[in-house]
Amino acid sequence: xxxxxxxxxxxxxxxxxxxxxxxxxxxxxxxxxxxxxxxxxxxxxxxxxxxxxxxxxxxxxxxxxxxxxxxxxxxxxxxxxxxxxxxxxxxxxxxxxxxxxxxxxxxxxxxxxxxxxxxxxxxxxxxxxxxxxxxxxxxxxxxxxxxxxxxxxxxxxxxxxxxxxxxxxxxxxxxxxxxxxxxxxxxxxxxxxxxxxxxxxxxxxxxxxxxxxxxxxxxxxxxxxx
Amino acid sequence: xxxxxxxxxxxxxxxxxxxxxxxxxxxxxxxxxxxxxxxxxxxxxxxxxxxxxxxxxxxxxxxxxxxxxxxxxxxxxxxxxxxxxxxxxxxxxxxxxxxxxxxxxxxxxxxxxxxxxxxxxxxxxxxxxxxxxxxxxxxxxxxxxxxxxxxxxxxxxxxxxxxxxxxxxxxxxxxxxxxxxxxxxxxxxxxxxxxxxxxxxxxxxxxxxxxxxx
Numbered sequence: 266x267x268x269x270x271x272x273x274x275x276x277x278x279x280x281x282x283x284x285x286x287x288x289x290x291x292x293x294x295x296x297x298x299x300x301x302x303x304x305x306x307x308x309x310x311x312x313x314x315x316x317x318x319x320x321x322x323x324x325x326x327x328x329x330x331x332x333x334x335x336x337x338x339x340x341x342x343x344x345x346x347x348x349x350x351x352x353x354x355x356x357x358x359x360x361x362x363x364x365x366x367x368x369x370x371x372x373x374x375x376x377x378x379x380x381x382x383x384x385x386x387x388x389x390x391x392x393x394x395x396x397x398x399x400x401x402x403x404x405x406x407x408x409x410x411x412x413x414x415x416x417x418x419x420x421x422x423x424x425x426x427x428x429x430x431x432x433x434x435x436x437x438x439x440x441x442x443x444x445x446x447x448x449x450x451x452x453x454x455x456x457x458x459x460x461x462x463x464x465x466x467x468x469x470x471x472x473x474x475x476x477x478x479x480x481x482x483x484x485x486x487x488x489x490x491x
Numbered sequence: 492x493x494x495x496x497x498x499x500x501x502x503x504x505x506x507x508x509x510x511x512x513x514x515x516x517x518x519x520x521x522x523x524x525x526x527x528x529x530x531x532x533x534x535x536x537x538x539x540x541x542x543x544x545x546x547x548x549x550x551x552x553x554x555x556x557x558x559x560x561x562x563x564x565x566x567x568x569x570x571x572x573x574x575x576x577x578x579x580x581x582x583x584x585x586x587x588x589x590x591x592x593x594x595x596x597x598x599x600x601x602x603x604x605x606x607x608x609x610x611x612x613x614x615x616x617x618x619x620x621x622x623x624x625x626x627x628x629x630x631x632x633x634x635x636x637x638x639x640x641x642x643x644x645x646x647x648x649x650x651x652x653x654x655x656x657x658x659x660x661x662x663x664x665x666x667x668x669x670x671x672x673x674x675x676x677x678x679x680x681x682x683x684x685x686x687x688x689x690x691x692x693x694x695x696x697x698x699x700x701x702x703x704x705x
Contacts, residue, residue, distance in 0.1 A: 272602065280599045287590040347585065349586045349588065351552060352603050353603055355550060355552065355580055356603045356604060357572050357605035359572060490553075
């Protein structure tokens with residue numbers, strides 16, 4: 266009897282979450298980075314509430330973006346080193362949906378945790394309640410896009426020496442639109458403007474990334490394994 | 492073994508005019524052979540002559556520079572998932588995560604391989620002598636035990652084509668003999684084996700050999 270695609274997808278998802286649970290340091294590192302950067306900012310620019318709330322959207326979004334990029338290294342590296350990726354590539358199921366599941370599990374243990382933490386950090390930067398909700402929503406829409414785009418870069422730089430630098434060079438230009446619209450939405454919300462257009466744009470980015478990046482990542486992985 | 496797919500007489504794995512290169516170095520060219528059900532193909536050659544590359548090409552992991560691998564006359568690139576469903580590959584890397592237990596690793600390996608495994612995990616671990624280590628994180632296993640765990644996937648997933656890259660490395664003499672018996676059982680039941688090994692295979696079935704460096 267053969268496992269169907271959903272069964273295999275569930276297997277991969279559960280295993281990646283279990284691995285994250287057993288290696289909490291890997292999950293905690295980007296989160297600690299996010300917390301430290303946003304906490305250091307008030308010390309650097311001074312404690313005036315107006316200045317902080319003016320800077321908050323950009324600071325929070327940049328910190329979240331860099332934290333998300335920091336976590337990309339562990340997306341495929343361990344599986345590549347121990348041969349698990351070969352097994353995935355030889356699975357009787359198409360590689361693209363399996364990769365999507367891996368990226369989803371990675372997002373749950375990185376981006377989603379950033380979303381959960383963000384209101385707390387927004388509070389210490391004096392962001393208004395309404396803007397805080399907007400921040401959480403933009404991160405909820407934006408961080409999956411970061412994970413998806415990042416997975417292409419992570420797959421392309423697998424096994425490359427100095428891959429980390431290359432990865433950021435590859436991925437950062439693709440991240441900038443998300444940063445602009447994400448931080449823009451929070452700024453607009455803080456000044457009482459409508460944010461509907463930003464949400465729609467981020468949602469469109471997410472759909473586009475969901476459609477294209479798993480396929481590109483799977484192709485890049487097959488090249489890396491060749 | 493139960494559940495093995497019945498292999499009809501006409502099925503045939505065929506390698507046609509294969510050439511493989513690593514960087515700008517050609518490893519081998521004009522290589523043609525076929526493997527029939529019930530055959531064991533033993534790929535021999537010195538270190539670095541392209542045995543692993545050949546095996547990975549037959550799996551479809553590595554693309555050949557020229558030529559193609561065919562299954563029942565169709566290129567495996569076109570068959571893709573259909574071909575991979577017949578295959579179990581154990582390469583140099585064991586595909587084992589140190590932070591998962593032996594049983595969890597085996598369950599994941601067979602699940603990714605598309606086999607439903609819940610009942611067979613325990614018996615497979617027992618037959619490779621890892622019952623007592625089943626709940627131990629795999630990082631505490633020795634090299635040989637990790638190899639046994641990787642080979643246990645063959646027993647659980649029950650595929651007609653086994654592609655084994657140096658399966659006997661790090662194995663002790665007893666389990667090496669058990670492995671040879673497994674190979675014989677698989678081939679006798681109509682399976683196919685493509686294998687590289689630097690240890691001589693002590694099997695009681697006829698072996699077809701190809702040497703890559705001559």
